[in-house]
Amino acid sequence: MLKTEAYINGAACISPQKTIDGGGFHIEISEVKDVSYMKCLEPVYKKYIDPMIARRMSRIVKMGIYAAKTCLEISGIENPDAVITGTGLGCIEDTEKFLSNMILNEEKLLNPTPFIQSTHNTIGSQISLFLKCHEYNSTYAHRGLSFESALLDGLLMLAEKSAENVLVGGVDEVTTNSLNIQKRFGHYKSDNIANLNFLENKSKGSIAGEGASFFLLSDKPASSTYAKIASFEMHSNSFNKETLKNNALLFIQNNNLDINDVDLVLLGINGDYRFNSLYDELANTIFKENVCTYFKHLCGEYSTATSFALWLSAMMIKNKTVPEYVRINKVPYGKLKNILICNNYRTISHSFILLKDAEL
Amino acid sequence: MEELTEKLKKEIIEALNLEETNASDIDTDAPLFMEGLGLDSIDALELIVLLEKKYGLKIHAAKEGKKVLYSVKTMAEYIRKNNKG
Amino acid sequence: MSDKVFVTGIGIISAIGNDVSEVLKSIYLKKSGLGFSSYIDTIYKNEIPVAEVKLSNSELIEKISNHSSQLYTRTALLGLIAAKEAIKNAQIENISEARTGLISATSVGGMDRSEIFFKDFLADSRKGRLRNIIGHDCGDNTTKIADYFGISNYVTTVSTACSSSANSIMMGARLIKNNILDRVIVGGVDSLTAFTLNGFNSLMILDRQPCRPFDETRNGLNLGEGAGFLVIESERLLEKRNKKIYCEVKGYGNACDAYHQTASSPDGTGAKLAMTKALKVAQLSPADISYINAHGTGTPNNDLSEGKAIEDIFQESAPYFSSTKSFTGHTLGASGAIEAVLSILAMDNKLILPNLNFTTPMKELRIVPVIDLIENAEIKNILSNSFGFGGNNTSLIFSKC
Numbered sequence: 001m002l003k004t005e006a007y008i009n010g011a012a013c014i015s016p017q018k019t020i021d022g023g024g025f026h027i028e029i030s031e032v033k034d035v036s037y038m039k040c041l042e043p044v045y046k047k048y049i050d051p052m053i054a055r056r057m058s059r060i061v062k063m064g065i066y067a068a069k070t071c072l073e074i075s076g077i078e079n080p081d082a083v084i085t086g087t088g089l090g091c092i093e094d095t096e097k098f099l100s101n102m103i104l105n106e107e108k109l110l111n112p113t114p115f116i117q118s119t120h121n122t123i124g125s126q127i128s129l130f131l132k133c134h135e136y137n138s139t140y141a142h143r144g145l146s147f148e149s150a151l152l153d154g155l156l157m158l159a160e161k162s163a164e165n166v167l168v169g170g171v172d173e174v175t176t177n178s179l180n181i182q183k184r185f186g187h188y189k190s191d192n193i194a195n196l197n198f199l200e201n202k203s204k205g206s207i208a209g210e211g212a213s214f215f216l217l218s219d220k221p222a223s224s225t226y227a228k229i230a231s232f233e234m235h236s237n238s239f240n241k242e243t244l245k246n247n248a249l250l251f252i253q254n255n256n257l258d259i260n261d262v263d264l265v266l267l268g269i270n271g272d273y274r275f276n277s278l279y280d281e282l283a284n285t286i287f288k289e290n291v292c293t294y295f296k297h298l299c300g301e302y303s304t305a306t307s308f309a310l311w312l313s314a315m316m317i318k319n320k321t322v323p324e325y326v327r328i329n330k331v332p333y334g335k336l337k338n339i340l341i342c343n344n345y346r347t348i349s350h351s352f353i354l355l356k357d358a359e360l
Numbered sequence: 361m362e363e364l365t366e367k368l369k370k371e372i373i374e375a376l377n378l379e380e381t382n383a384s385d386i387d388t389d390a391p392l393f394m395e396g397l398g399l400d401s402i403d404a405l406e407l408i409v410l411l412e413k414k415y416g417l418k419i420h421a422a423k424e425g426k427k428v429l430y431s432v433k434t435m436a437e438y439i440r441k442n443n444k445g
Numbered sequence: 446m447s448d449k450v451f452v453t454g455i456g457i458i459s460a461i462g463n464d465v466s467e468v469l470k471s472i473y474l475k476k477s478g479l480g481f482s483s484y485i486d487t488i489y490k491n492e493i494p495v496a497e498v499k500l501s502n503s504e505l506i507e508k509i510s511n512h513s514s515q516l517y518t519r520t521a522l523l524g525l526i527a528a529k530e531a532i533k534n535a536q537i538e539n540i541s542e543a544r545t546g547l548i549s550a551t552s553v554g555g556m557d558r559s560e561i562f563f564k565d566f567l568a569d570s571r572k573g574r575l576r577n578i579i580g581h582d583c584g585d586n587t588t589k590i591a592d593y594f595g596i597s598n599y600v601t602t603v604s605t606a607c608s609s610s611a612n613s614i615m616m617g618a619r620l621i622k623n624n625i626l627d628r629v630i631v632g633g634v635d636s637l638t639a640f641t642l643n644g645f646n647s648l649m650i651l652d653r654q655p656c657r658p659f660d661e662t663r664n665g666l667n668l669g670e671g672a673g674f675l676v677i678e679s680e681r682l683l684e685k686r687n688k689k690i691y692c693e694v695k696g697y698g699n700a701c702d703a704y705h706q707t708a709s710s711p712d713g714t715g716a717k718l719a720m721t722k723a724l725k726v727a728q729l730s731p732a733d734i735s736y737i738n739a740h741g742t743g744t745p746n747n748d749l750s751e752g753k754a755i756e757d758i759f760q761e762s763a764p765y766f767s768s769t770k771s772f773t774g775h776t777l778g779a780s781g782a783i784e785a786v787l788s789i790l791a792m793d794n795k796l797i798l799p800n801l802n803f804t805t806p807m808k809e810l811r812i813v814p815v816i817d818l819i820e821n822a823e824i825k826n827i828l829s830n831s832f833g834f835g836g837n838n839t840s841l842i843f844s845k846c
Contacts, residue, residue: 002625051379051380052378052380052398055376055377055378055379056377056402083701088582088584090583090604096563098640098643098644099559099560099563099640100563100567102560102639102643103560103563103564103567104567106488107487107488107489107639108488109409109412109413110409110643110644110646110647111375111406111409111647112402112405112406112409112644112647112648113402113406115644115647115648116402116644116648116706116834117706118644119604119606119833119834119835120552120583120604120605121604121605121606121833121834121835121837122706122835124605124835125701125706125834125835125836125837126706126835128701128703128835128836129701129703129704129705129706129835129836132703133701133703134700134701134702134703134714134715134718135700135701136699136700136701137605137699137700137701137835137836137837138603138605138612138616138699138837139603139604139605140601140602140603140604141554141582141583141584141602141603141604142583142584142600142601142602143582143584143588145584145600145601146584149601149602153616156619156620156623156625159623160619160622160623177566177570180570181575181578184571184575185575185579234599235597236588236591236597236599237597400705401705401708402706402707405647405648405649408649409647422649422745
């Protein structure tokens with residue numbers, strides 16, 4: 001477990017909801033019926049990215065740059081001391097493009113651009129290139145802990161005092177091919193369902209999603225502060241109901257809190273009925289008197305979905321509001337001093353983040 | 361020659377995804393790299409692929425590429441000279 | 446803060462040897478691993494030289510003798526073999542006796558199998574054996590290694606193109622210095638694939654001849670494959686453990702060139718920043734460096750940029766330097782770790798490693814690389830550079846204890 005004092009002084013999120021460019025918090029939730037996957041609502045990139053620069057960028061790179069730039073604008077920091085990105089599958093659109101061309105053209109006359117843009121660190125590098133930022137830059141690509149790894153690196157930089165402001169983000173995209181492949185594995189639902197029904201739905205698989213969420217983390221609060229990351233833990237082993245419960249309890253205890261100090265719990269239920277019981281257990285036992293919420297009906301399931309959860313939590317603390325559309329139970333809420341995020345990626349890896357109100 | 365340069369300009373726009381540029385914006389004689397359109401080394405590679413795909417002309421080395429790809433005019437002259445497409 | 450970080454184990458598999466002792470033999474013999482591929486399915490098989498590990502997938506599987514490895518990608522197999530050697534070399538009996546993490550790195554993960562899958566899948570999206578795509582992502586090799594050794598404290602994968610495994614080593618050292626872990630297995634792996642071969646070919650930066658780093662006539666790089674891992678441990682842990690130490694991980698630095706997606710800046714800004722940062726962390730001056738293991742890919746662009754950066758920083762006190770990529774090829778995500786292992790071997794055996802295939806100095810540079818294998822060299826500090834696409838530049842410093 002890492003105890004930190006990192007202030008979220010900027011946050012921006014591109015997601016399947018209207019979360020960017022003034023969409024912010026009071027988002028009209030798009031109920032997508034018969035959704036194959038939840039596709040991001042993308043902004044007009046021209047606002048920040050010159051078409052001459054954007055021309056060879058794939059969606060995921062543009063989403064990353066736009067979210068990063070928006071986040072920085074909110075924070076008032078032009079040049080961060082580090083740019084750290086997490087991505088589970090990286091730039092799959094360009095990877096597929098080059099791979100397809102290679103196969104279809106029998107290795108001849110291949111356009112280099114998709115190859116160049118296919119490396120996992122393209123997003124992070126293009127952000128630094130865009131900002132003309134020469135500082136530390138790294139990219140983590142480790143499945144469901146990709147964003148968590150990036151976050152840990154950023155928090156470590158602040159703790160080491162080798163940075164005052166770090167830009168940390170999580171980005172992933174869906175392509176038709178990647179969706180098909182993951183459906184064949186049973187990761188995603190084979191029938192299209194409405195995202196807002198997935199708690200009731202009894203089918204296997206989750207709904208695929210994508211997104212780009214960036215945060216400006218600082219060692220000091222500012223007028224733009226959303227919340228404080230007080231503690232963080234990541235686990236690369238899978239949990240069952242018991243071990244998840246025990247680890248969640250231990251995390252709370254190690255932060256010198258009682259269960260009833262946790263004002264809100266944000267759970268990574270992903271709609272795959274085979275795994276709903278993991279979080280059902282939490283919501284119905286140790287957290288049954290806490291405000292329980294969920295988020296993957298908004299962003300879908302993807303490797304770096306924790307970054308969406310962090311954005312959502314930061315927004316709830318800043319706005320002192322819990323929107324109806326994230327509620328699982330009807331426990332009334334008051335202050336939002338401590339928010340606990342419990343996420344997992346397809347039950348393989350887990351993370352806990354404790355977010356605190358920076359004012360109190 | 362006019363026809364060829366116009367065709368080339370359209371092909372360049374497509375190959376390099378210059379969405380906001382029209383053929384009329386590209387000066388036939390102006391340098392394509394550094395100034396003019398301000399293309400870079402990746403664009404040079406894409407134009408080399410274009411020459412081979414559309415005109416069957418293979419450029420083997422960077423130095424040769426630099427001369428041929430100087431401007432739309434030099435590209436057109438190269439195509440006409442080697443007249444395979 | 447700041448416990449010292451020491452290297453207690455090394456493991457490697459590459460074109461010049463399937464383990465540390467074979468690699469060392471090849472160094473003494475100045476024997477390069479470059480040749481034509483035996484295993485990649487490509488039309489360029491007999492045209493483009495590569496530095497391939499001289500074992501087929503079946504032979505790699507035999508080395509692991511674990512029945513589930515039948516389904517592993519070549520990347521996972523190479524990674525596991527090198528990690529195994531490093532852990533054995535570090536004489537770790539009980540991995541859970543200390544807070545132990547694993548950081549691997551790769552640029553294209555299990556692409557060696559993905560490209561086989563994709564051929565069938567492209568024709569019909571119901572086709573393609575799922576077993577060939579399940580190991581596609583970067584985290585696959587890492588997870589296989591972690592599961593094999595039962596490491597679960599902290600496991601992750603870095604993917605920053607050619608600087609990937611240098612960044613793993615740097616992150617591992619930082620985790621130890623910040624008392625989050627006591628020990629980390631750090632390194633990286635990449636296997637040769639038609640994807641990367643065609644990718645670099647489309648960039649026109651592959652040499653059809655064996656590469657000649659820092660040579661005036663250099664014409665590009667040769668791709669290689671392999672894996673390298675280090676076991677690094679904290680001073681605290683070693684007080685209890687009493688294990689032979691290879692060297693200290695004394696310095697590290699990462700910076701972004703922020704010049705262009707693939708080309709390095711002509712004056713080597715990113716390279717200079719990375720080297721300067723590493724020296725600062727190590728609290729050393731340029732004159733303290735005995736040998737530089739350069740990134741030295743053999744491309745016109747890198748060697749000029751890096752050469753200029755070295756001259757700028759080291760001025761009149763430029764130490765011996767060489768690129769070992771003419772031995773191992775450019776092993777992409779694995780290069781940082783493979784070259785760290787080579788640097789540590791050099792230090793341990795008092796060797797200055799030669800830059801093979803060099804004949805003509807670059808007209809833009811004063812400095813020239815070492816061309817002979819120098820023995821009985823007094824080596825105090827080695828600087829190792831790894832520079833990746835996207836301008837991701839990392840420098841590491843290893844110091845004799």
